[in-house]
Amino acid sequence: SPTTAASDVYSAGIVLFELLTGQTPFDGDTPLAHAYARLRSDVPAPSTLIAGVPKLFDELVATATSRNPADRFHDAADFLAALADVSRELRLPAYTGLRPETRPRTVPPNTRAVS
Numbered sequence: 001s002p003t004t005a006a007s008d009v010y011s012a013g014i015v016l017f018e019l020l021t022g023q024t025p026f027d028g029d030t031p032l033a034h035a036y037a038r039l040r041s042d043v044p045a046p047s048t049l050i051a052g053v054p055k056l057f058d059e060l061v062a063t064a065t066s067r068n069p070a071d072r073f074h075d076a077a078d079f080l081a082a083l084a085d086v087s088r089e090l091r092l093p094a095y096t097g098l099r100p101e102t103r104p105r106t107v108p109p110n111t112r113a114v115s
Contacts (some may be wrong), residue, residue, distance in 0.1 A: 006069035009079050013043065013064025013072075016083075020046040020053055020061070042067065056086045 017025050025043040028034035043065040045058035064079055066072050073079040087094075 004069070005075040006072050008076055009064050009072045010069075012076060012079055013061050016057070016064065017043055017046055017061050020057055021049045023049070025065075039067075054086075054090055056089060060086055 014025065026034055026037040026041065028037050043061055045053075045055075046061055047053040047055060047058050060079075060082055063082070064072055073082060
C-alpha cells in the first residue's frame with residue numbers, strides 16, 4: 001500500500017516510543033514474526049516499560065500508532081501540535097538545538113594545536 005500521512009504518523013509514533021523506552025515495541029524470531037506482531041498487537045504504553053514516563057506520552061504514542069489509521073493524528077503537523085501541548089502541560093523545557101557554529105569545539109586527547 002502507498003505511504004500516506006497516516007503511515008508517517010505511525011512511524012513517528014514508533015520513533016517516540018523508542019526514544020522514551022530505548023527499545024522497539026515489537027520483536028520476533030524472524031522478520032515475518034516481527035511483522036505479524038505489528039499487525040496483531042497494539043504498541044505497549046511506554047510507562048509499562050519505563051517507570052516515570054508520564055501518561056500523556058502514553059496517550060501520544062497510542063494515538064500515533066493506532067492500528068486503525070483513521071484513529072491516528074491526521075498528519076505530522078497534528079502530531080507535532082499534540083506533542084507541543086504535552087510539552088507545555090508537563091512544563092518541559094523548550095528544546096533549542098545548538099547551531100553548528102555555536103557547538104563547543106573539542107580537541108582530541110594527546111594532540112597539540114599547530115602554530
